Amino acid sequence: MKRRDFLSTSALGLGAIALQGCYREESRVSDKSINVVRGKKVSLKLATSWPAHFPIMGTGVDEFAQRCGELSGGSLEIKVYPKNILVPALQVFDTTSSAQIDAFHSGVYYWKGKNPAFSIFGGMPLGLTSEEMITWLKFGGGMTLWRELYGKFNLYPLIGGSTGPQMGGWFKKEIKSLSDLKGLKMRIPGLGGEVMKKLGVNPVLLPAGEIFTALERGTIDATEWVGPALDRMMGFDKAAKYYYTGWHEPGSILELTFNKNRWEKLSSEHQAIITTASEEMTGNMIQKFRYENAKALADMPKDIQIKTFPKEMMDAAKIALAEVLKVESQKSDDFKRVLASYKAFSQLNKPWDDISTRNFLNIRG
Numbered sequence: 001m002k003r004r005d006f007l008s009t010s011a012l013g014l015g016a017i018a019l020q021g022c023y024r025e026e027s028r029v030s031d032k033s034i035n036v037v038r039g040k041k042v043s044l045k046l047a048t049s050w051p052a053h054f055p056i057m058g059t060g061v062d063e064f065a066q067r068c069g070e071l072s073g074g075s076l077e078i079k080v081y082p083k084n085i086l087v088p089a090l091q092v093f094d095t096t097s098s099a100q101i102d103a104f105h106s107g108v109y110y111w112k113g114k115n116p117a118f119s120i121f122g123g124m125p126l127g128l129t130s131e132e133m134i135t136w137l138k139f140g141g142g143m144t145l146w147r148e149l150y151g152k153f154n155l156y157p158l159i160g161g162s163t164g165p166q167m168g169g170w171f172k173k174e175i176k177s178l179s180d181l182k183g184l185k186m187r188i189p190g191l192g193g194e195v196m197k198k199l200g201v202n203p204v205l206l207p208a209g210e211i212f213t214a215l216e217r218g219t220i221d222a223t224e225w226v227g228p229a230l231d232r233m234m235g236f237d238k239a240a241k242y243y244y245t246g247w248h249e250p251g252s253i254l255e256l257t258f259n260k261n262r263w264e265k266l267s268s269e270h271q272a273i274i275t276t277a278s279e280e281m282t283g284n285m286i287q288k289f290r291y292e293n294a295k296a297l298a299d300m301p302k303d304i305q306i307k308t309f310p311k312e313m314m315d316a317a318k319i320a321l322a323e324v325l326k327v328e329s330q331k332s333d334d335f336k337r338v339l340a341s342y343k344a345f346s347q348l349n350k351p352w353d354d355i356s357t358r359n360f361l362n363i364r365g
Helices: 003-023 057-071 089-097 118-122 130-139 142-151 190-198 208-217 228-233 260-265 268-298 311-331 333-364
Strands: 042-048 076-081 103-107 155-162 169-171 185-187 202-204 242-244 253-259 305-307
Touching (some): 042 057, 042 089, 057 076, 057 155, 057 253, 057 268, 076 268, 089 155, 118 190, 118 253, 118 333, 130 142, 130 155, 130 253, 142 155, 155 260, 155 268, 185 208, 190 311, 228 268, 253 260, 253 268, 311 333
Parallel strands (some): 042 076, 042 103, 185 202, 242 305
Antiparallel strands (some): 169 242
């Protein structure tokens, strides 16, 4: 290896570590000398819960894989497999856990059946925004807990993007009162689904490719997904005309999760490259969601009615959320611990948010 190549590669690895700052310990980037591995090619299989080249989320993973190749000088190849090519959309967790594949990209809240605490890592109804969630995970202790709990499943998670604030969903009929929710079948996952269940909704968990058909045929009465850009791409504006503002996913976190044993066998250089590329993907994804949602909203069809849920419903949702969190904390010590960490950061953050972001937005109007 030429001296110039060695120095540039070493600088890349050290720079990636430096970018992590206080996050360095949690990212498992080793303090030992960087292990340059240009002569040894590593290939990893990564499955997603999204269709091939699915906008923003799927293409974000494609770009992440490309960046890993670029930053490693071609020594790290990550092969991306869309849903159902190697693994069904909602089986990526188990398949990675058992080391049948190396990694996956998905939504954390899909796995609350494995451990209810996982729901919190994906975001909280009426809770933290994307920026706040990422801050809690990286600096407030959230990631330490996430990796501890995922470690029991032989998994090692990284933040794999965020959607920003999501909309409240598409409904075939207008929701004028709390009673209008009774008996509705709605595609809604995670803690938001648990809250809606207490309000009389029958929550349904469906992967992306099945939602439109279910809504169009009346198998479900309503669905949430993400925001105007992806929702309109999915065709929801053709199946339902009432589009509600959000509350249940103010800053959903996506995950880029590796088989833990496989992660630990990677060189320090490759770990640093993957971690750096995942952070780049997260920033790009948040920014692209904001831009594309703004464009899609400006071009919304005239017959779509954008609504806000009745105050009666939102008041009931706040009560229901408190009940859900109390019950889950009583049932699960893991949930209780993660919730305590989440709340501690939220309480620390709120006074600053009130006099900074909230105050500025009120002034700006």
